[in-house]
Amino acid sequence: MKAYFALFFSMIICYASQAQTMKWNQNPVIAHRGAFKKNQYPENSIASLKESIRLKCYGSEFDVHMTRDGIMVVNHDADFYGIDISSSTYKELLAKKLPNGESIPTLEAFLKEGMKQKKTKLILELKPAKTEEEMMKLTDAAVKMVHDMKATAWIEYISFHYGSLKRILELDPKATVAFLASVGSAVSAEKLKEDKFAGADYHYSVYKANPGWFEEAHRLGLTINGWTVNKEEDLQWMLENKADYITTNEPELLFELLAKKGK
Template sequence: MKKMICGLGLVTSLLMNAQTQIIAHRGFWKTQPETTENSLKALENTQKLKIYGSEFDVRMTKDGYLVINHDEHHGGMTIADTNFADLEKVKLSNGENFPTLKSYLEQGKKDPKVKLIVEIKPAATKALEDELVRKTIIAIKDLKLESQCEFISFSFNICKEIKKVDASFKVQYLNGDLSPEQIKKEGLDGIDYHYNIFKKNPTWLAEAKSLGLITNAWTVNDVKVFDELKKQGIGFVTTNTPDVFKDR
């Protein structure tokens, strides 16, 4: 009986570790030759890699267009203060056109198995954030991609607004300043924190799992960090090197 219990414990441990899923940070761009982060090519590379998902960043231009870009600037222009017609004149470093949310979602729809992890970037005011949320969800629903999309944000207001507009979407908070208990109380679905947050709060992963929350860590590029998080049973890891971790 003791051997059977030990065996079951080992199987449970292996299954728990095997559940760690990989998300490409801004797509799989760290390739040979390297392409551009948040590009359609980076998303296409992720789709070929056959991992859980591809994360990307949504911002809004001065005239209300939704575009994909991590930094608040593109070609030396502040996205929030510049019209799309001016921004699109500057191509990405790999020669692609400056991507819109629509073009990115259309590429994502080509492979329903790859989740689209939508990071909505904070804006200057609550009103702008709420507009950004509303327009993003409309774009997703227009393409019937609700089941393929999940949301993350550093803005607590954006996270709450997404759930307000459509509670069926999975929403994870990025900032790292709220405990799993607080996240659960606020009605969000998970924590997606920098891996150092979990080092500083060693009980949070176990607490989050016990509360039924999604657990994710960013941006994990070190094998030792990945292995330790996997050992603790983390659900997801977001990384610039998804090819390194996909079969680990």
């Protein structure tokens, strides 16, 4: 019991000390898989992360899987150039390279790079695993690494797996989590609030089908993020409806629109 309270208070002190030194970029721009498109960087690469930081995005989103030998790696799909991640070792994944010559990034390397600065948040998406057991193993390992590396201030968690997000809050009640969903899988703002989530991270079509989402979520103190918003008219619509965050493959375009609005 003493060890538990010692851990709890050390977490409180860690959060407080980090919060005093962080000044996150004040804009709604989250670069989807990093800022990759304009300069043709590989998605989910260290290069695309660096570019999102250079652009001064609020956040850079990235996707996490676990290999057979327990190494967490950053990649969108469940396979890396035809190599199934969950059934392969990390060493086996090194047989392939990203187009810019990078190897598949480990979560550890990704966090180390992101923690070199204190302006852009790291939006960590836990990708669905093949089994519930594997999903919880990934969740526990990711939270442990974030804490071991003292990266909590940089991290916001997202996932399509509701149970994974609830597990994160069990492990770290101060974590920021948002539920990913599309039409047909979205849950109510009341449910998110009840489960102590920070907000909704839904496909923008969910909000278009129910514009009342914005008012209801904000009334409950929840944030709204929309993905993946790339067309100018859709970006404008999200801005007009006061979305808190917008995840996009076109961060440069979104910054241009914000500049026109004087934001």
